[in-house]
Amino acid sequence: MYALEAKSLFKSYRTRGKKTEVLKNLSLQVKKGEMVAIMGSSGSGKTTLLHNLSGIDLPDSGEVFVDGKELSSFTREELALFRRRNFGMVFQDFQLLESLTVGENILLPMILDKRSEKEQKQRLQKMLKLAEIEELEERGITELSGGQKQRVAIARALVQEPNLIFADEPTGNLDGQTAENILGCMLELNRKTGVSMLIVTHDSRAASFCQRILRLEHGGVKDDVL
Ligand SMILES: Nc1ncnc2c1ncn2[C@@H]1O[C@H](COP(=O)(O)OP(=O)(O)OP(=O)(O)O)[C@@H](O)[C@H]1O
Ligand SMILES: [Mg+2]
Numbered sequence: 001m002y003a004l005e006a007k008s009l010f011k012s013y014r015t016r017g018k019k020t021e022v023l024k025n026l027s028l029q030v031k032k033g034e035m036v037a038i039m040g041s042s043g044s045g046k047t048t049l050l051h052n053l054s055g056i057d058l059p060d061s062g063e064v065f066v067d068g069k070e071l072s073s074f075t076r077e078e079l080a081l082f083r084r085r086n087f088g089m090v091f092q093d094f095q096l097l098e099s100l101t102v103g104e105n106i107l108l109p110m111i112l113d114k115r116s117e118k119e120q121k122q123r124l125q126k127m128l129k130l131a132e133i134e135e136l137e138e139r140g141i142t143e144l145s146g147g148q149k150q151r152v153a154i155a156r157a158l159v160q161e162p163n164l165i166f167a168d169e170p171t172g173n174l175d176g177q178t179a180e181n182i183l184g185c186m187l188e189l190n191r192k193t194g195v196s197m198l199i200v201t202h203d204s205r206a207a208s209f210c211q212r213i214l215r216l217e218h219g220g221v222k223d224d225v226l
Helices: 047-052 076-086 102-112 116-132 146-158 176-193
Strands: 006-013 018-030 035-039 063-064 087-090 164-168 196-199 212-217 220-225
Touching: 006 076, 018 047, 018 063, 018 220, 035 047, 047 164, 047 196, 076 087, 087 196, 087 212, 102 116, 102 146, 116 146, 146 164, 146 176, 176 196
Parallel strands: 035 196, 035 212, 087 164, 164 196
Antiparallel strands: 006 018, 006 063, 212 220
């Protein structure tokens, strides 16, 4: 069984009567513990693909299986819970809550899941250390640089130790050295826990951390084995 499998996805957007077809009969498989890069030019549909694979959005047709379960078979509530327990998301625009501190943002998935305070404390310290942002725990989100926000977003994605991580340009705002540290952390996590990862990136050096590159072109994917 694959960690993630998409079968024949179609997705289009309609704006002001004009239809844009983004995903056209796209199929892919990700094995357990695999780290896969998704590359493709701007506007090729990388974010759309991640949203459709992770249940944020539904495809027009086609199926997405996670550990053999089809996402559209869940109710809204079941899907929300399944996503929170199984997926870690790093969004292209971070999606951090400005009304909460750095520490609270990282803990949000655990708070929603009513995890014990002791567990929350332990995980938070681990994540702050991993992302090298220990001194930022009490800061507000508006007081952070772009790169710092990115690290908070990554820490939040990893805090529940998910089975599958979807990351949209997770190192896009970081300098070369910091990007390498963060990717190194993700790789280590992947090796230690067997978490599968899909990482959208424009950076071929970032992609080289992955075992496989999927190139998004004309609504489908081309597989490049490294
Ligand atoms: N909500 C939406 N409504 C209408 N069109 C959209 C919507 N989201 C994306 N699109 C269009 O779909 C296409 C794919 O967009 P998408 O954001 O998936 O690309 P991307 O590969 O992530 O690009 P980038 O590298 O710039 O982030 C683009 O033509 C975009 O304009
Ligand atoms: Mg995008």
